[in-house]
Amino acid sequence: MDHTIWHGIEHVFVEQSLVAAFAVVGALILVSNVAAKYLTNGRVHGSAIAIVLGLVLAYVGGLYTGGKKGLADIPALAGIGLMGGAMLRDFAIVATAFEVDVVEARRAGLLGVLALALGTILPFIVGTLTAVAFGYHDAVSITTIGAGAITYIVGPVTGAAIGADSTVMALSIATGVTKAVMVMVGTPLVARLIGLDNPRSAMAYGGLMGTVSGVAGGLAATDPKLVPYGALTATFHTGIGCLVGPSILFLAVRALVG
Amino acid sequence: MIVLGVALLAGCTLIGVYLGDLLGLALGVKANVGGVGIAMILLIAARFWLSRRGRLTKGVQFGVEFWAGMYIPIVVAMAAQQNVVAAMSGGPIVLIAATGSLVLCFGAVALLSRIGRRDPGSPAVERGGSVIEGDAEPVGRTAGSQVGKE
Numbered sequence: 144m145d146h147t148i149w150h151g152i153e154h155v156f157v158e159q160s161l162v163a164a165f166a167v168v169g170a171l172i173l174v175s176n177v178a179a180k181y182l183t184n185g186r187v188h189g190s191a192i193a194i195v196l197g198l199v200l201a202y203v204g205g206l207y208t209g210g211k212k213g214l215a216d217i218p219a220l221a222g223i224g225l226m227g228g229a230m231l232r233d234f235a236i237v238a239t240a241f242e243v244d245v246v247e248a249r250r251a252g253l254l255g256v257l258a259l260a261l262g263t264i265l266p267f268i269v270g271t272l273t274a275v276a277f278g279y280h281d282a283v284s285i286t287t288i289g290a291g292a293i294t295y296i297v298g299p300v301t302g303a304a305i306g307a308d309s310t311v312m313a314l315s316i317a318t319g320v321t322k323a324v325m326v327m328v329g330t331p332l333v334a335r336l337i338g339l340d341n342p343r344s345a346m347a348y349g350g351l352m353g354t355v356s357g358v359a360g361g362l363a364a365t366d367p368k369l370v371p372y373g374a375l376t377a378t379f380h381t382g383i384g385c386l387v388g389p390s391i392l393f394l395a396v397r398a399l400v401g
Numbered sequence: 402m403i404v405l406g407v408a409l410l411a412g413c414t415l416i417g418v419y420l421g422d423l424l425g426l427a428l429g430v431k432a433n434v435g436g437v438g439i440a441m442i443l444l445i446a447a448r449f450w451l452s453r454r455g456r457l458t459k460g461v462q463f464g465v466e467f468w469a470g471m472y473i474p475i476v477v478a479m480a481a482q483q484n485v486v487a488a489m490s491g492g493p494i495v496l497i498a499a500t501g502s503l504v505l506c507f508g509a510v511a512l513l514s515r516i517g518r519r520d521p522g523s524p525a526v527e528r529g530g531s532v533i534e535g536d537a538e539p540v541g542r543t544a545g546s547q548v549g550k551e
Contacts, residue, residue: 168474168481190473190534197480205486215482227478233437235475237414238468240441241448242529248445254513261509266502273498288494292502300432314494321488321499327480329503337511342526344514351506351513355437356479363476368530370472375441382425382434 156219164222171196191331191364198324236359236378239371247342248372254343255376258350263384266292266353267392270318275400282397284311288318289396290388294354295319297384304389323357330361339365342372349373353380406464413443470535 156163175196176189183192201213210216215224225231270292274285287307291298291314298315301307307315330339330348338344345362349372352358358377362370414437421436428434444465451457488495 164478165474168478171477171481172474190477193473193477194480197477198483198485201481201483202485202489204481205484211484211487213482213485223478223481227475227480227482231471231475232479233418233440234410234414235468235472236437237417237440237444238410238465239472239529239533240444241410241462241465241469242525242532243441243445244523244525244529245445245449247523247526254516258509258513261513262506265505265509269501269505270498273494273501276497277494288498292498296432300430304431317487317495318498320484321495322503324483324485324488325499325503329507333507337507338514339510341514344510347513348510351509356483359472359476360480363473363533366530367473367533368526370533371441371529375438378437378441379435382421382430382432382436385425385430385432386428386434 153219157221160220160222161225162222164220164226167220167223168226171200188331188364188366190367194327194360194364198327232356232359236355236370236374239374242368243371243375244342248346248375251343251346251372255346255350258347259376259379259383262351262353262380263293263387265351266322267388271396279311280400282393282400283307285400286388286393286396287311287315289392290384291315291318292322293319293384293388294381295323296381297388300385301388301393305393319354323354323360326352326354326357327360327364330357331364334365339369342369345369345372346376349376350380353377353384355381402458402460403464403467405458406461406466407468408464409447409461410444410465410468413447414440416440417443466532469533472533473535 172189172193175193179185179187179189179192204214204217205211208216212224214220215227267289270289271285274288279285279288283305284307286305287298287302288311290301295316296319298319299312302312302315334340339348349358352361355374355377358373359370362373417440418433418436420439421433424434425432448457451461
């Protein structure tokens, strides 16, 4: 009896996947807001708790199913994959542009370009130095791991273009994913320290951090009003990384290590 | 009409992503270059154009702002489908490369945000924040309650 009821509920969740995802995520946010209000006295943003909770559930889901898509690999929660997938994520990010104060955005334009340049070069240097420190000596592997430190899309795109082997590709993707997760969790913690409280600094932040999922999560957890400014620069980051990774950056590394 | 707002948003997104693909192709990159950013700029331009012509109706605005308000739930869903297991089991090289670049970039944000003067913030920015947070009252009701007050 108990089993049939459970089976019926699972059936509804599988059939109504996106609707189920709305309900589950809504409940998650409700719980997080209550926790933020009563457990932290409002000091921590409810959405910060919700995002961390989401990541914890993704970890649990990943362990449980052995898949790569966290909770979305559980059949009854597959709708999470559609709701939080690239299509709706980008759609919602574009929608936030409706709230952009054009004067603010234009004033910080040059700063955003500078941030994009630094946000590509700095992680790449750190990534390449780490690769060298761990005993990689060929230009292809070093470049691929360095590109992974830019974002988890730049890594494999660069690796595929210059012919890296699959172990190095996996390392490169893992580096990018780890960075994205760390940006999501770390941003609200350091926001005050790095002056991330106005549209100008949000545009610099978006360009420097790059990873769209990291920036999207980090700013949502910190202060929703900053989202469109950070997203505006961050969405150019991956494209620029994919442009310079297999070309300029690879040539530079090859010139250095021979 | 609300659907016109949603369609406007969809149109801007599709055109932006298409242009991003073209840009990637032109540059010889196997990726979309700034598609979402281009879409955002298109939407900003569309809002500017509509409001100047007095065509920015409450319905259109609501159709777009609903999706802006869904931003945080969508991001939570995105967090819940990250490959956190892979991130946690990447080993020292992954951790060092990720942490190092993160710390350096946070430092650079601190430096860059100190360049130039601090802006005091504007009401438009604050209002945008409450829409994206999903807290803003529906446009119609705000207008209604103000009528009631007068």
